[in-house]
Amino acid sequence: MADDLGHRATRHAVVIGGSLAGLLAARVLAEHAERVTVVERDRYPEGPEARPGVPQGRHLHVLITGGQQAFDALLPGFTDELRELGAPKVGMPEDMVQWQSGKWFSRTPATAHYYSGARPQLEWLVRKRVFADPRVELIEGHETVGLTGDSSRVRGVRLRERGAGSEKETRVLEADLVVDASGRSTKAADWLAGIGAEAPHEETIDTGLAYGTRVYRAPAQPLDSDAVGYFIVPDPGQEYGGVVLPVGDGTHLVTLSGLRGNEPPTDEGAFEEYAKRLPHPVISDWLATAEGVSPVYGFRATSNVRRRYDRPGRRPAGFLATGDALCAFNPIYGQGMAVAALSAVALREALADPKRTPTTRRVQGALLDASRQAWDISTGADKKMPGALGDAATPGALDKAVEWYMGRVQQRAAGDPVVGAPFRRALTLTAPLTTLFAPAVAKAVLFGPVPETPAEPPLRRDA
Ligand SMILES: Cc1cc2nc3c(=O)[nH]c(=O)nc-3n(C[C@H](O)[C@H](O)[C@H](O)COP(=O)(O)OP(=O)(O)OC[C@H]3O[C@@H](n4cnc5c(N)ncnc54)[C@H](O)[C@@H]3O)c2cc1C
Secondary structure, eight states, X not given: OOOOOSTTOOSEEEEEOOSHHHHHHHHHHTTTSSEEEEEESSOOOSSSOOOTTOGGGGSOOOBOHHHHHHHHHHSTTHHHHHHHTTOOEEEETTTEEEEETTEEOOOXXXXXXXXXXXXXXXXHHHHHHHHTSTTEEEEESEEEEEEEEETTEEEEEEEEXXXXXXTSOOEEEEOSEEEXXXXXXXXXXXXXXXXXXXXXXXXXXXXXXXEEEEEEEOOSSXXXXXXXXXXXXXXXXXXXXXXXXXXXXXXXXXXXXXXXXXXOOSSHHHHHHHGGGSSSTHHHHHHHHXXXXXXXXXXXXXXXXXXXXXXXXXOOBTEXXXXXXXXXXXXXXXXXXXXXXXXXXXXXXXXXXXXXXXXXXXXXXXXXXXXXXXXXXXXXXXXXXXXXXXXXXXXXXXHHHHHHHHHHHHHXXXXXXXXXXXXXXHHTTSSOXXXXXXXXXXXXXXXXXOOOOOSSOOOSTTO
C-alpha cells in the first residue's frame, strides 16, 4: 500500500488521546478519512470539569493569540463562544501589572490579547464541537497499550478497558492511520518497540520548575487597582514566578512557581508564605485581600521534550505524533494549547497539499515545524536558567550573540511599544522571531535609549 495519508486514501484513522491535540487532529482527519475514532482512557465528565487524564487542567491556562487564530480556523466562531461563556479577555500590556527582568511594564494600549478561562471549560467546548461531527467516534474509558503491524506499516492499535487489570484481554482496532496525541507521558517508544520499530530520540531541557495553584475569591477591586491580573516572570537572576488571573466564574487562579529544590508547597498556609519570596510584595498583598477556596494543586512535570521523528530511523508508515506527545514545553510560556491547534492547522494543510503526496514523513515534518517557534522561545529562555539539565541545554555557537540582543530587547520591551509590540507578537506566535530583527525594531534595540518604566507596580492605567 502506498504511503499516502491524504486524498481520501485513509479509510479509518485512530487518534490516541482525546484532549486538545487529539480532538483537533480528529477534527481535521474527519475531512480526509472515511471514519475517525478517538480513543481516550478517561471517561469524560458531563460538563466542563477537571479530569484525571489531564491533571494540568487545574492550573492556569492562557490561550495566546496564535492559538486563538488557529482554534477559529479549525472551529469557526470558537473564541466568540469562549468569550460568551465568560472567559476573560486580557489585553497586554494594558490590563496587567507585569514585572520582568527587573522592570514593571508600562500599561500602554494592548497590542496582544489572551483568554484566561478555565482549561476544562475550553476542552469541553472543543469536545462538543468535534463529536457533533458524525464522522468522529469515541471509545472512552479505554487505554491504548500497543500498536499492531510491523516496522514498515502500522495496522491498528491494541486497547484495554480502563481498570480491567493487566490480565484482561486486549482488543484490536484496525486502522490505516494512527495519531499519537497521548500527551507528554506518551508510551509511544514502547509501542514502536513492540512492532520492531525504533523510538525517536528525545531532546530535553528541564529547569525543574514546579507549579502550585490555588483558587481564590477576591473583592471586585483589590489593592485599589484597575488591573485584570498580576504576573511576576522568573528569569536567570530571580527564579520565582507568580500569576494572578480571573477565570470568568468570579474566581481567580493564583499560580506560584519555583525551580528544582525550591518548589512551591501544597500546604495552604505555607503557599501564601512562599509568595513572599517573590521580588515584590504585590502578589502577597493581593492574597491578603482574598480567600482561598480550594486546596493547593502541585505540578512538577514541566520539562521541554521534543521527540525527533524527523530524524532517520526504522519507523512505520501510518504513524504520526502531535501535541505534547511530539513536543511539550515548559508551561510558564503558555504555548502548548496554541501549538496543539497550530499543529492541527499544519496537518490540514499538509494533507490537502495539491503538489506533494502527503507521506507519513512529510506530514510528521509539518507537525514538527508547527512547534518550532514555541520550542525556540521556550528552550532559548530555559537554557539560561540556573540548573537547567538535558541535552538541548548545551549552549550553541550563536547563543551568546542572541542572548546579548534579547537582553536589549527585554530592557526596551517594557516601555517602548516599537519593541514591545513585535516582542508580544513573536511570543504569542502570530509573527516569526525574525520580526525582532526588522529594521525599525533593530534600530530601537541597538541604538534607542532604555525607556523609563514605572518605579512601582502600575496599579492603575494612568499611573
Ligand atoms: C501546569 C501546566 C500549565 C499549562 N499552561 C498552559 C497555558 O497557559 N497555555 C497553553 O497554551 N498551554 C499550557 N499548558 C500545556 C497544555 O496543557 C497542553 O499543551 C495541552 O493540554 C495539549 O496537550 P495534549 O492534548 O497534547 O495532551 P494532554 O492534554 O496531556 O492530553 C493527553 C490525553 O491523552 C489521554 N491518554 C494518555 N495516555 C493514553 C493512552 N495510552 N490511551 C488513551 N488515552 C490516553 C489522556 O487521558 C489525555 O486525555 C500547560 C501545561 C501544564 C502542565
